[in-house]
Amino acid sequence: MNRREFLQGLAAAPLLALPVISSRVWASAEISSNDQKLLLIFLRGAYDGLNLLVPHNDSFYYESRPSIGLKKSDDPTQSLLALNADFSLHPVVKDTLLPLFQNHELSFVHAAGSPDNSRSHFHAQDVMEFGVFNDAAVYPNGFLYRFYQSLHGGNRPVFPLSYTSNLPLIFKGDSVVPNISLKGNLKFNLNDSQVSLYDRLYSHSALAAVEQQGIQIHKQAAVEYEQEMKEASRGAASAKGFAEETARMARFIKEQQGISIGFIDVGGWDTHVNQGSYNGQYANNLKQLAEGIANFRQAMGSQWKQTTVAVISEFGRTVRENGDGGTDHGHGNVMWLLGGDINGGKVLGEWNGLGAATLHENRDLPVLNDYRSVLAEIFASRFQLSEQQNRQIFPGYVKQSFNV
Amino acid sequence: MKKLLLILWLLPSLAFADDLSKIIYAENRIGYGSKLSEQQSIRQLGLDQWIEEQLKGNQDEPDFLQNRIADLSISKVPVPAMLNQIKAMKQDSEDNKKIVRTLQAQWVYETFERDALRALYSKNQLRERMTWFWFNHFNVDSQKGMVKDFLADYQENVIHKNALGNFKDLLRATLKSPSMSFYLDNYQNTAPDSLLNQKNQQKNQSLKGINENYAREIMELHTLGQGQGYTQQDVQELARILTGFGFRRDTGPVNIRKDLQPMVVTDGLFFFDPRRHDFGDKLFMGHTIIGSGYPEIEQVLDILVNNPNTAKNICRELAVYFVDDQPSKKLLNKMTATFLKTHGDIPSTLRVIFKSEDFWSKVGKNNKFKMPHEYVYSAIRLAYDDIPVTNLTPLWNQISNMGETPYGHQTPDGYGISNKDWVSPDQMEKRFTFSNLFNYRKTNLLNDDEYTVRSNLVINKSDATADNQPKFENPVDYEKMMVTIGGSLSDNTKAVLQDAKPKERIGYLLASPEMLNK
Numbered sequence: 001m002n003r004r005e006f007l008q009g010l011a012a013a014p015l016l017a018l019p020v021i022s023s024r025v026w027a028s029a030e031i032s033s034n035d036q037k038l039l040l041i042f043l044r045g046a047y048d049g050l051n052l053l054v055p056h057n058d059s060f061y062y063e064s065r066p067s068i069g070l071k072k073s074d075d076p077t078q079s080l081l082a083l084n085a086d087f088s089l090h091p092v093v094k095d096t097l098l099p100l101f102q103n104h105e106l107s108f109v110h111a112a113g114s115p116d117n118s119r120s121h122f123h124a125q126d127v128m129e130f131g132v133f134n135d136a137a138v139y140p141n142g143f144l145y146r147f148y149q150s151l152h153g154g155n156r157p158v159f160p161l162s163y164t165s166n167l168p169l170i171f172k173g174d175s176v177v178p179n180i181s182l183k184g185n186l187k188f189n190l191n192d193s194q195v196s197l198y199d200r201l202y203s204h205s206a207l208a209a210v211e212q213q214g215i216q217i218h219k220q221a222a223v224e225y226e227q228e229m230k231e232a233s234r235g236a237a238s239a240k241g242f243a244e245e246t247a248r249m250a251r252f253i254k255e256q257q258g259i260s261i262g263f264i265d266v267g268g269w270d271t272h273v274n275q276g277s278y279n280g281q282y283a284n285n286l287k288q289l290a291e292g293i294a295n296f297r298q299a300m301g302s303q304w305k306q307t308t309v310a311v312i313s314e315f316g317r318t319v320r321e322n323g324d325g326g327t328d329h330g331h332g333n334v335m336w337l338l339g340g341d342i343n344g345g346k347v348l349g350e351w352n353g354l355g356a357a358t359l360h361e362n363r364d365l366p367v368l369n370d371y372r373s374v375l376a377e378i379f380a381s382r383f384q385l386s387e388q389q390n391r392q393i394f395p396g397y398v399k400q401s402f403n404v
Numbered sequence: 405m406k407k408l409l410l411i412l413w414l415l416p417s418l419a420f421a422d423d424l425s426k427i428i429y430a431e432n433r434i435g436y437g438s439k440l441s442e443q444q445s446i447r448q449l450g451l452d453q454w455i456e457e458q459l460k461g462n463q464d465e466p467d468f469l470q471n472r473i474a475d476l477s478i479s480k481v482p483v484p485a486m487l488n489q490i491k492a493m494k495q496d497s498e499d500n501k502k503i504v505r506t507l508q509a510q511w512v513y514e515t516f517e518r519d520a521l522r523a524l525y526s527k528n529q530l531r532e533r534m535t536w537f538w539f540n541h542f543n544v545d546s547q548k549g550m551v552k553d554f555l556a557d558y559q560e561n562v563i564h565k566n567a568l569g570n571f572k573d574l575l576r577a578t579l580k581s582p583s584m585s586f587y588l589d590n591y592q593n594t595a596p597d598s599l600l601n602q603k604n605q606q607k608n609q610s611l612k613g614i615n616e617n618y619a620r621e622i623m624e625l626h627t628l629g630q631g632q633g634y635t636q637q638d639v640q641e642l643a644r645i646l647t648g649f650g651f652r653r654d655t656g657p658v659n660i661r662k663d664l665q666p667m668v669v670t671d672g673l674f675f676f677d678p679r680r681h682d683f684g685d686k687l688f689m690g691h692t693i694i695g696s697g698y699p700e701i702e703q704v705l706d707i708l709v710n711n712p713n714t715a716k717n718i719c720r721e722l723a724v725y726f727v728d729d730q731p732s733k734k735l736l737n738k739m740t741a742t743f744l745k746t747h748g749d750i751p752s753t754l755r756v757i758f759k760s761e762d763f764w765s766k767v768g769k770n771n772k773f774k775m776p777h778e779y780v781y782s783a784i785r786l787a788y789d790d791i792p793v794t795n796l797t798p799l800w801n802q803i804s805n806m807g808e809t810p811y812g813h814q815t816p817d818g819y820g821i822s823n824k825d826w827v828s829p830d831q832m833e834k835r836f837t838f839s840n841l842f843n844y845r846k847t848n849l850l851n852d853d854e855y856t857v858r859s860n861l862v863i864n865k866s867d868a869t870a871d872n873q874p875k876f877e878n879p880v881d882y883e884k885m886m887v888t889i890g891g892s893l894s895d896n897t898k899a900v901l902q903d904a905k906p907k908e909r910i911g912y913l914l915a916s917p918e919m920l921n922k
Contacts, residue, residue, distance in 0.1 A: 044815070120631070122624075122625075165831070166807055172824065179830045180830045189837060194840070197900055197904055200899075201915060207773075214829035214832035215836075216829075217829055217830070267815070323593075323594055324593075324615050328617070
């Protein structure tokens with residue numbers, strides 16, 4: 001059985017008729033060039049967007065960040081990459097994000113984020129994933145789950161998949177969304193008769209659906225993994241770290257014969273101390289992230305044109321650096337949008353400039369552009385959701401226009 | 405002979421058939437899972453008395469366990485000597501850097517080894533459980549800088565020592581630990597107009613400032629709970645109070661101006677440095693704190709520990725850990741009242757749980773999904789009983805592979821302790837892969853070969869064995885395991901075990917819902 005046959009077999013298997021993986025059994029399984037692919041990347045720990053997308057004309061930026069601020073310079077390794085009259089990029093993304101921006105495949109939304117003002121990582125992440133901002137500490141499901149539910153039952157199958165070792169809140173709901181960590185070795189060692197006994201062990205359990213999903217997704221991963229090993233043995237370049245994961249994600253997404261909704265999170269952004277400027281922990285993290293995304297774009301090949309990638313983080317960091325060469329918990333941040341069909345090469349949304357008068361509570365970037373509104377516009381324009389559907393995904397959000 | 409033994413084992417369990425499910429439950433919830441030898445001592449003592457002994461947590465440990473722990477380098481080398489070892493390396497060459505990384509990796513791994521050995525063989529199971537709980541509550545990440553040098557000491561002398569003591573002592577011990585101070589950056593927290601900064605200014609050196617990281621987390625996570633009665637203003641005021649709280653690298657006398665000497669406070673590596681402190685008055689949660697140096701923090705500890713929100717936050721977390729993801733109001737109220745009345749006495753608060761109807765109503769319900777370390781330890785306890793495993797690296801690898809890298813949770817909230825945090829498709833497959841190792845006798849826990857720990861932290865000693873070429877080992881006995889927990893299995897599980905190939909039954913038993921849950 002080759003890989004394609006295996007995957008088509010999966011599509012026909014009764015297990016896939018479970019509501020959890022796809023909406024229905026469909027007749028034709030060919031890849032449609034219209035099938036939209038969404039990948040959401042969550043930067044946990046509040047990354048410092050202000051040192052990625054620098055408002056290089058605002059002297060307040062330099063006054064606030066005497067040691068970590070990024071300047072224009074003649075030294076190309078220590079110089080900002082100018083995007084337009086107002087903004088520049090961190091030099092560490094020169095070979096990854098800059099070409100994407102110049103090629104109109106990447107845009108940013110500055111001063112973006114959520115209304116939550118707790119400055120607590122954990123609370124802010126939870127409510128961002130719920131997509132609902134009220135007094136309730138918990139919500140029954142995550143917004144990406146509701147997004148999936150609103151596409152579910154349409155005329156194309158939908159594949160939600162979390163590329164994480166645990167199932168994040170954003171995908172929590174009544175039915176189980178599959179998850180898999182794509183790090184390391186992905187061999188699957190159970191034979192069919194063993195699988196049937198494991199299935200039986202859980203047939204009466206509340207974990208039955210979770211158990212079946214786990215086995216199915218790992219079977220599929222093992223097939224993809226085998227293919228990757230074959231290509232590597234023929235000399236194909238193999239990536240490491242996050243770039244390895246994104247290449248594997250692209251394999252999964254390209255094989256999903258329908259609409260894809262993917263999620264992954266990346267940590268290590270809580271830079272209270274020695275954040276660094278051109279080099280250092282923040283620059284290293286940013287470099288790896290950008291390389292992974294550039295690798296993903298490459299690996300998506302011809303399907304990149306129907307792909308959208310959004311990068312979000314729970315809040316931004318203080319505009320002023322603290323006493324330890326780092327930054328503390330803030331509010332507004334920079335959101336990224338990438339894709340083959342994005343209104344690229346722009347800084348979208350509202351921006352009031354950076355100065356003492358425009359700060360939120362005299363310390364942070366304000367949130368002028370609600371992340372929910374940005375995503376809702378993508379849901380509407382790329383996935384044809386109605387405004388009513390968007391309001392079910394993001395109850396109470398205020399609609400803004402970004403022209404994404 | 406085997407049959408006779410089996411009957412001898414069966415006899416007591418048949419005689420106390422009604423109690424078996426309660427004993428298994430208590431072993432799973434209060435300890436790290438069922439093993440035959442422990443069941444026998446519970447029967448001898450009686451369940452109630454066994455629980456009282458657990459709450460004391462001071463029973464003598466088996467000799468082999470004491471010896472194994474005494475042999476670890478972390479038991480022999482005090483922290484200042486560790487820091488000196490690293491310093492002596494100077495770290496200037498790649499080779500030296502590698503030696504330092506290997507040393508640090510060894511300290512972190514040995515800390516795990518000590519924890520895992522105790523989880524598997526300690527008589528004081530509840531102390532081990534509470535050690536995990538409090539470490540997770542006061543989480544530090546060993547992958548961040550110097551935390552790896554302090555980890556073994558933090559785990560032993562801050563957490564394990566106070567795990568069944570008083571909450572305020574525990575909180576103070578974490579506050580004074582270099583581990584927490586480094587992890588949440590407070591060692592850097594310096595008043596902008598402090599003596600140190602004035603001196604730096606004169607010398608044209610860079611100035612230090614306020615860092616509010618620890619101030620926020622001590623209220624949000626360690627005591628009051630997120631958003632529970634404090635404001636951003638309180639965070640900033642507490643950050644001022646916490647200026648100057650840090651650590652030093654050795655325990656010798658402090659070299660400081662004479663007039664400042666009386667204000668210095670040291671305790672081991674803990675160091676309150678008056679040169680970095682903000683001596684102004686502060687307004688913290690409605691209380692005026694007169695600027696006086698170290699004594700300010702004792703006032704703060706009283707305010708925090710006696711605040712009902714702290715009692716609520718801690719008791720809720722304990723109830724979720726021991727009873728149910730949605731603990732009843734009745735149980736929480738009773739626990740909270742006890743916590744407040746005893747000013748944070750941990751055993752008294754736990755006793756409320758273990759005497760509650762809520763706790764015992766969950767016998768046989770399997771309502772809590774085990775966390776990865778709980779699952780792996782319970783499988784080894786059931787399969788190996790008192791056989792000492794010699795190679796614990798596969799446990800580190802398995803627990804990490806299931807998403808719970810020991811001491812590797814990056815953020816201060818620690819790992820989640822509810823079902824929603826662990827139940828997922830990927831998790832199920834990982835646990836089956838683990839249990840399946842038993843079918844092929846590939847658990848590899850009894851060899852002394854060089855090993856590999858799969859982690860960016862722990863250096864590969866060699867790529868030889870571990871997971872690549874496991875040795876055949878078969879000390880585990882399916883029938884004995886069935887004597888231990890067979891009585892608590894569902895008919896469905898029993899039927900599957902019956903239909904499985906005899907040599908694969910251990911794997912399915914360990915993969916059953918009764919083993920994945922507790």
